[in-house]
Amino acid sequence: MSEKPSTAPDDRDTPGELLASVAALRRRTRAARHAYWLPLLLFGLLLAMAAPLYVESGESPGMRAPRENPALTGLGGVFLERSAALGWYWLVALIGGYLLSLLWYRWHGVRVGVHTPTRAYAIAGIAGTLVGLVLPITLRYLLLNTATAISNGTGWVTTPLLGIADRGMVPHLVIAIGLLVLARLERSRGLTVVAVTYAAAVVVVNVYFETANLQPGDLNRYSFLLAALLPAPILLIGGIIALFTTSKRSA
Amino acid sequence: MSSADGPADAADGPGGHPTNGLSDTVHQRNRLGILTIAAEAERVEVAYLRDALELTAGNLSRHLAVLEAADLIQIERGYHGRRPKTWIRITQQGQAALAAEIEALQELLRRHQQFRAST
Numbered sequence: 001m002s003e004k005p006s007t008a009p010d011d012r013d014t015p016g017e018l019l020a021s022v023a024a025l026r027r028r029t030r031a032a033r034h035a036y037w038l039p040l041l042l043f044g045l046l047l048a049m050a051a052p053l054y055v056e057s058g059e060s061p062g063m064r065a066p067r068e069n070p071a072l073t074g075l076g077g078v079f080l081e082r083s084a085a086l087g088w089y090w091l092v093a094l095i096g097g098y099l100l101s102l103l104w105y106r107w108h109g110v111r112v113g114v115h116t117p118t119r120a121y122a123i124a125g126i127a128g129t130l131v132g133l134v135l136p137i138t139l140r141y142l143l144l145n146t147a148t149a150i151s152n153g154t155g156w157v158t159t160p161l162l163g164i165a166d167r168g169m170v171p172h173l174v175i176a177i178g179l180l181v182l183a184r185l186e187r188s189r190g191l192t193v194v195a196v197t198y199a200a201a202v203v204v205v206n207v208y209f210e211t212a213n214l215q216p217g218d219l220n221r222y223s224f225l226l227a228a229l230l231p232a233p234i235l236l237i238g239g240i241i242a243l244f245t246t247s248k249r250s251a
Numbered sequence: 252m253s254s255a256d257g258p259a260d261a262a263d264g265p266g267g268h269p270t271n272g273l274s275d276t277v278h279q280r281n282r283l284g285i286l287t288i289a290a291e292a293e294r295v296e297v298a299y300l301r302d303a304l305e306l307t308a309g310n311l312s313r314h315l316a317v318l319e320a321a322d323l324i325q326i327e328r329g330y331h332g333r334r335p336k337t338w339i340r341i342t343q344q345g346q347a348a349l350a351a352e353i354e355a356l357q358e359l360l361r362r363h364q365q366f367r368a369s370t
Contacts, residue, residue, distance in 0.1 A: 109292075
């Protein structure tokens, strides 16, 4: 052959050298197709843009009766004052965010010549959004409209999940699931760390609400905002680091 | 190699010597590189393979034809806008052949290290 590739394996190499060449090619190809900085920044910004809808007026949220909103606003939770607006926002933001991510990966794949398989990511995101719409209804039914044995037996999972849904944080879970699936498809340790940290932050925030035994007066107009915004910097910082790393590599 | 010769050592077990797990089609260095890259992605453009493996178009084309004939990859031709593009996609057989090759290489390396340690 006229070529002596720098990274390609050479069949005159020892098994160890061949395996090292294969590992180098894998790393190079992975690095070329990694493009997860955009979904991280995109969903981080979508979380930040939702902030005004998590701010309450002066009325204590704990004293407010749950309201009935259109079924399509189920992602907004019932505890929040602007739950209907939040529900519509997240319905559009999640579906739009996942479709935009798909287009981004498609464009990036054509540009660099290596395509990441993203079908499972899109399916997880869109299916998660749809499940998020019906989740509060299902959970409330299980908790309140089934035989005592069923509601008691499933209470350990339905109660905290309903708390998450009522605080308008199901979209956070949908984003976490999508990112975990994407981390697997990207075969990226960096994205796995960001996705797991983000998911852990969402869980910790909600565990705090479940276990703190909050009384009506303990919540103020910014309580839900803080809960909803706390995990956002993880995505934004992760996205900025990933973007910086990608730019440095391609420079 | 899979076409390799000679009886396997009795100590090599039912699978024989690890070189029996090496396939002539896959073991060739450029084809091993092509399969390694293809296994990392849903599909890879031929231009990327050419750059990554530093091959000429004709050379790469010959290796792709061998892999396609062995059902280890699929070749897709199309356009992006007006520009013609060729993509390759690894098949399930290709994934399995690559995994077998890597496993055989790892086993060879392990034996080599054992041999060196014992001498």
